[in-house]
Amino acid sequence: MSGAENGRGDLTFPRGTWGVAPADVDLSRVWLGVAAEVWARQPGWLERLAGRALRSPGLARALLTTPSLLLGWVIATVAVLGAGAAATSWTGTPWVALCAPAVAGAGIAYAYGPGIDPAWELSCSMAVSDRMVLLVRALAVFGLDAVLGLAASAVALAAGSSGSAVTVTFGWLVPMTAVCALALAAATVARSAMVGLAAGLAAWTITVLSGQSASGRFTVVVTDSALILPYLAFAAACTAVAWYATLIPRGTS
Amino acid sequence: MNVEITGVTRRFGRNQAVAGVDLETGPGVFGLLGPNGAGKTTLLRMMATVISPSSGRMRLLGRDPGGYGPRREIRRRLGYLPQSLGYYPGFTVAEFVEYFALLKEMPPARIPGAVAAAVERVDLGRKARVKLRTLSGGMLRRVGIAQAIVNEPELLLLDEPTAGLDPEQRVAFRALLRDLGQRATVIVSTHLVEDVGAACTEVALMDAGKIVFHGTPAELTARGEGHGAAGDAPLERGYSAVLAEARS
Numbered sequence: 458m459s460g461a462e463n464g465r466g467d468l469t470f471p472r473g474t475w476g477v478a479p480a481d482v483d484l485s486r487v488w489l490g491v492a493a494e495v496w497a498r499q500p501g502w503l504e505r506l507a508g509r510a511l512r513s514p515g516l517a518r519a520l521l522t523t524p525s526l527l528l529g530w531v532i533a534t535v536a537v538l539g540a541g542a543a544a545t546s547w548t549g550t551p552w553v554a555l556c557a558p559a560v561a562g563a564g565i566a567y568a569y570g571p572g573i574d575p576a577w578e579l580s581c582s583m584a585v586s587d588r589m590v591l592l593v594r595a596l597a598v599f600g601l602d603a604v605l606g607l608a609a610s611a612v613a614l615a616a617g618s619s620g621s622a623v624t625v626t627f628g629w630l631v632p633m634t635a636v637c638a639l640a641l642a643a644a645t646v647a648r649s650a651m652v653g654l655a656a657g658l659a660a661w662t663i664t665v666l667s668g669q670s671a672s673g674r675f676t677v678v679v680t681d682s683a684l685i686l687p688y689l690a691f692a693a694a695c696t697a698v699a700w701y702a703t704l705i706p707r708g709t710s
Numbered sequence: 711m712n713v714e715i716t717g718v719t720r721r722f723g724r725n726q727a728v729a730g731v732d733l734e735t736g737p738g739v740f741g742l743l744g745p746n747g748a749g750k751t752t753l754l755r756m757m758a759t760v761i762s763p764s765s766g767r768m769r770l771l772g773r774d775p776g777g778y779g780p781r782r783e784i785r786r787r788l789g790y791l792p793q794s795l796g797y798y799p800g801f802t803v804a805e806f807v808e809y810f811a812l813l814k815e816m817p818p819a820r821i822p823g824a825v826a827a828a829v830e831r832v833d834l835g836r837k838a839r840v841k842l843r844t845l846s847g848g849m850l851r852r853v854g855i856a857q858a859i860v861n862e863p864e865l866l867l868l869d870e871p872t873a874g875l876d877p878e879q880r881v882a883f884r885a886l887l888r889d890l891g892q893r894a895t896v897i898v899s900t901h902l903v904e905d906v907g908a909a910c911t912e913v914a915l916m917d918a919g920k921i922v923f924h925g926t927p928a929e930l931t932a933r934g935e936g937h938g939a940a941g942d943a944p945l946e947r948g949y950s951a952v953l954a955e956a957r958s
Contacts, residue, residue, distance in 0.1 A: 489830060493822035496804040496829070496838050515812035522798060522809070575796030576810075579857070582758040583813035584785040586778075 515585040516593055523594045524574060525567040526601065534560055534605055542609040546616030553609045554629035554679035555665065558636035561602035562657030566640040566650045568594040573650045588703040591645070599637050603630060628679035635688040636661050638695035645702045711736050711769075712865050712895040713757065718766030719919075720752050727752040729919035730766070739891035741906035741927070742899040743949060744916035750899040751793050751869055753916070757897065758790040758867050771865055786815055789863030793870050793899075795854040799843035803834055803853050806842060810857040828860040831886060833879075847874040855883070859890065866896045872905055884909040907931075907945045915952050922956035 500508070500517075507517035524530070537560050541553040569591045571577045581587045606629060636657045644653025669675035678684065713735045720728040728749045742750050755761050756768065759775045771787055773780035798806065807828055811821045829838050832852040842850065851874045858866060872880045887909040890896050900906065906913050907927050915923040915930070923930060927945060933955075934947030941947035 489823060489826045492826035492830065492835065492838065496826060497822040498805055498808055513815075514818055515815060518809055518812050575798055577796065578760060578792045579790065579795060579810065580813065581760040582785060582788060582790045583810065584782050584815040585813045586782070 511593065513585060513589075515583070516589060519580070519585065519590045520593050520597055522574075523568050523597060525564040525598050526594075530564065530567070531601070534564065534602060538605050538609040539612075542612040542616070545609075545613035551613075551628065551676055551679055553606060553613055554632075555676065557602065557606040557609075557629040558633040558661050559658055561599060561606075561633045562636040562640040562661065563654050564598040564602055565595050565637040566644045566653030566657060568598045570644055570650050570653075571648055588700075591641075591699075591703060595637070595641055599634075602633070606630065606633070627682075627685065631685050631688045632661070632664070632679060635692040635695070638692040638699070642695040642698040642702070645699045712771050713897070714767075714769040715757075716767040718753075718756065718763045718768055720749075720756060720761065721764045726919055728756070728763075731916075731919075731921055733914065733921065733924075735895055735897070735912060737891065737893060737895055738911040739887050739896045739898065739909050741910035741913040742897060742916065743901065743903065743906055743913060745901065745953070748916040749919040750916050752919075754790075754867050754869050754897065754899050755792075757865070758788065758792075759785060760790075760792075782815075784865070786861070787864040788814075789858035789861065789866040791854045791858040791868045791871055793873075795850075797842045797850060797853070799841065801842050802839050803829060803842065803845070803856070804838045806853055807856045807860050811860045814861045816861055824860050824862070828856040831859065832856045833882065848876060848879060851875060852879070855886075862894075864894050866890060866894050867899075868896070869899045870901070871898060872900065872902060880905070903941075903943065903945045903949050907943070915949065917953055917956050920956075923952045 500514075504514075504517050504521055507520050508514040511517055511520070520526075537556060538553060541556045544550070544552040545554075567573055569577070574580060580590060610629070639660050640653040640657030642653075643656035644650050647653070664678050665675050668677040668681075671677070674680075711734050713733060715731055715733040718728060718731045719726060731749075731753060742753070744750050752761070756763055757770060759770075759781055762776065768775060770784045773784050775781045775784055798809075801809065804825055807825045808821055811824055812818075816824060826838075829835055832855050834849065834852055834856065837845065837849060842853065845853065851871065855868070855871060858868065872883060875883060884905065887896055887898065891909075891911065898905065898910065910927055913923070913925065913927050913930055914921045923933070930948040930952065931944045932948065934941065934944060934949070934951040940950045
């Protein structure tokens, strides 16, 4: 690697009288000052915005390192919901509503935890609370998936899908909240994203199949407004579990 | 005393990893020796506030880590190098160290200078802007040490810090430890007896979750004299003699 690349070799003094520093100059200190400037990273606009909103530059940085907010994951989410929007507009079946909870649940399970976040063990010893990192990341993943889901719903509606926008939106948004909360609680308690993912997907599959066996329609789980309150109550219970599981008890017992 | 531990135990299901440990230590380099599975890493993780004790009392830097506020304050003044440290492969060395400086809630204006100092102290200045995915195991270990010392911690916990370092780097690292130990409490968990002999002012030997010896390296060496214990070096013979006695 050249000196220019590492930002250090430029300071190499050529041999000669002018290359000798005066005795009262501490070259190490000078070098550290230069290195601090050369190596300093400039946060992007999104990080600066998040830092201001969260009042914590560390939390903002942790948010932008969320594994399930990386570009590849976002592209995969867009592809799945885009396919769902296309299928919804062609068949009239609310596929966006049916696949959005599962996609978001997977994103939440892979937002934080051992084996998912490379430096998770270290993060647990940091002043920026690991619980705050977990909650902020979960909120960001959920928010992004909600926006993408809304966009997919809008595309499907614009393409002539039946059903009101409100029904379609709340039909998947509320179950998505419940599935995400379950994935978060399971991943937090088991300390495994795979367990969270399995719990979220299994619960959603069981719910869909139960709805089908009870009514003959597998879409009833996202179209029956009577289910909204149970979904919300379930989500609140799972969130409480995740909250409790991230508490650190006092050092005595 | 920066570390005050009384009767601390930690269970994982039926397995008791740490069984009633008492420990007090102030500034200096403290070596935590013991065979694999002795409970060193679990004890270090409790001191790093990653996991909580199952029972017992613990005070770090004069605070109870069980309360949110005190724990946050401890973590600001803590440096921790886990046994297996994960890395973000797309980060550069400087970015990785800066990330943990941010998570330690260092004042943003101080961070660039602190990052440069920490990276230089582990002799990675030439690699500061290199992606972590391109570094060797020994260099990654030094990156881990840099993030641990970036906030000039008052309590520094290092789990097998010399794993993967070549002999030259280990000598340099021991000098760094001695320097850090003048101001801070440095606790080094290792199974390499020579690291303890070269850098530590105090040493504890753990076996089966308990501390079976606590003293100076010279005292540990003395325990091996005249016992015919196994080991190539005097300190190793002391280590073997204490372990044999504890298990008999």
